Amino acid sequence: AQSVSQHNHHVILSEAASLELGCNYSYGGTVNLFWYVQYPGQHLQLLLKYFSGDPLVKGIKGFEAEFIKSKFSFNLRKPSVQWSDTAEYFCAVGNTGFQKLVFGTGTRLLVSP
Amino acid sequence: GAVVSQHPSWVICKSGTSVKIECRSLDFQATTMFWYRQFPKQSLMLMATSNEGSKATYEQGVEKDKFLINHASLTLSTLTVTSAHPEDSSFYICSAPGTSAGDTQYFGPGTRLTVL
Numbered sequence: 001a002q003s004v005s006q007h008n009h010h011v012i013l014s015e016a017a018s019l020e021l022g023c024n025y026s027y028g029g030t031v032n033l034f035w036y037v038q039y040p041g042q043h044l045q046l047l048l049k050y051f052s053g054d055p056l057v058k059g060i061k062g063f064e065a066e067f068i069k070s071k072f073s074f075n076l077r078k079p080s081v082q083w084s085d086t087a088e089y090f091c092a093v094g095n096t097g098f099q100k101l102v103f104g105t106g107t108r109l110l111v112s113p
Numbered sequence: 114g115a116v117v118s119q120h121p122s123w124v125i126c127k128s129g130t131s132v133k134i135e136c137r138s139l140d141f142q143a144t145t146m147f148w149y150r151q152f153p154k155q156s157l158m159l160m161a162t163s164n165e166g167s168k169a170t171y172e173q174g175v176e177k178d179k180f181l182i183n184h185a186s187l188t189l190s191t192l193t194v195t196s197a198h199p200e201d202s203s204f205y206i207c208s209a210p211g212t213s214a215g216d217t218q219y220f221g222p223g224t225r226l227t228v229l
Binding site: 032036042043044045046049090100101102103104105106 | 206208
């Protein structure tokens with residue numbers, strides 16, 4: 001069965017600090033990997049996705065993630081966070097049909113101005 | 114981009130009553146939709162897959178008689194929580210896959226259910 005673990009449940013950073021959120025998955029086949037963001041009071045939005053090809057994926061708002069197959073990881077990074085990045089971040093894995101998604105427990109990021 | 118809406122956004126009901134939540138794909142058709150449940154400070158848990166024109170597929174541990182799903186058309190899926198109890202209080206979110214190659218799922222804004 002697929003599973004996703006996110007190591008950091010709460011992260012507090014100052015503006016301009018660098019961000020890295022960990023995500024590890026367990027799945028026996030070819031996977032599609034996603035990072036979603038949920039801003040306060042809003043619905044889930046896609047930050048970035050990996051299906052195949054270049055393991056370094058760039059998403060919206062300056063976020064990027066690196067797929068390391070040998071480590072079953074898909075960590076999210078941003079060189080310099082902003083106050084507006086305060087949100088909850090979810091890592092998810094889906095099968096090749098990207099139909100069912102399995103989510104990690106989420107990481108709440110608070111960026112202080 | 115594709116938009117998914119949910120109605121209502123917030124509902125409060127008495128224990129024992131039934132509540133219907135609607136999920137609509139506004140500018141695209143969805144033969145499949147997904148229903149998730151999110152408990153406070155926890156992740157989204159897939160409850161069931163709603164299939165247009167056929168029965169829903171429920172995840173293990175989800176009571177299909179309690180959470181009735183009807184995919185009435187290519188743009189509408191409904192989740193009915195029957196005989197609701199306080200432990201059913203949660204945030205219910207639906208999603209629909211996009212129709213383009215390489216597309217992802219689009220999520221509704223969620224419905225917060227509070228059962229008194």
